[in-house]
Amino acid sequence: MSTKKTNYSYIGIAFILLVFGIIFVPKIIDRVKGGDIVRDESRSKDVSSNAEGFVADLMFLEINGIPKKVPPFSLVNQNGETITNDDYEGKVYLVEFFFTTCGSICPRMNRNLVQIQNSFSEFQDFGIASFTINPEYDTQEVLKAYVENYGIINPNWHLMTGDKETIYDLANIGFNIYAGENPNADDGFEHSGNFALIDKNGFMRSRQDNFGNPKIFYKGIVSEEEKIDDDGEAEEISMLKEDIAKLLKEN
Template identity: 35%
Template structure:
């Protein structure tokens, strides 16, 4: 069974504190997710490489009805999350907090934002367009995307974020409020509760750390 972000974040909590307290060089963020090793021969010697979990290829429609793929985020740091436009619980706070990050880095070509709607029934591109405009997004740096249920929920698993269609949940969908930080190699480098001011502040700090790597 694939582990979710909560498990990895608990595991990294102590090690991150230890690195911050003992390391004299610039801090580096952990790489989150499952990993494997691969052997190769270089100049007659066996070299062992670590293969890290990465976000795979994807294709979704954005708020302008244009297909957006993983290539849009090549060589960029980006923040991803999962929401739906009529969410009555965590989404408004999560998106307002992510907007603060967007506003700080607006027009910074090194950074992008990606919000996946988990309401595949209602959140059409035109609905996402209206939502983005009301939120205050004015450029293509922040993409809002929709797709088939299998595709959206499948990519959520790759971000290690829990999402579920649930009639008993507020608005009919259950999901986590993580803002997931992805590096230029499409590896997960951090996750932050978008409804928690302290964790959002940590996202600001970690973004700067990642940009310096």
């Protein structure tokens, strides 16, 4: 008798599992497909607030295992206003280093930035930080004329000037974007044509390269229309716009 009861118990359990599978599993699958159930890896803790929230699939630039945050700065913009890193808190923004008398890469960089500005004109939480590496010439008045000439209209796009050594430290140490004086270079200065992408919490972000490391920067010289320039460099503006859109969706 005990053997038959055991067999009946197994049969009963198997029947219950079968019914569960037929009725409930398809519904669970539908909920996953419909987005009601989200996998854990698509959510993570915000590194600055430790609050649960959506985080885009963009990497953090880490130094000794610690996500790198924008260094403090305080400079004067084209309107004579003092602008600090706090003014960009809660905003996704791009960083560039340039100078107004640059006749080579700066005009191309800033035309691309204006195109990006226009693509995100509806977003009040998007901005751009442009730091001049020739502050002795690029006064507030010079920067204001540059703004008008290039059609810069985003209220969160500040062209900043100030102490030269402070700006160079900000470029080379703070953002790891090379900038410096060179009497042998065109116009007397050297700098990269790269843009840094900063999230709403002030962290440097980028997508990963083919080796799984952060790209760190985005090439800012080649336009979307060009696709590839004469030196064989491919444009990254379209990639950058995609990643800006991702960060704007972060909580």
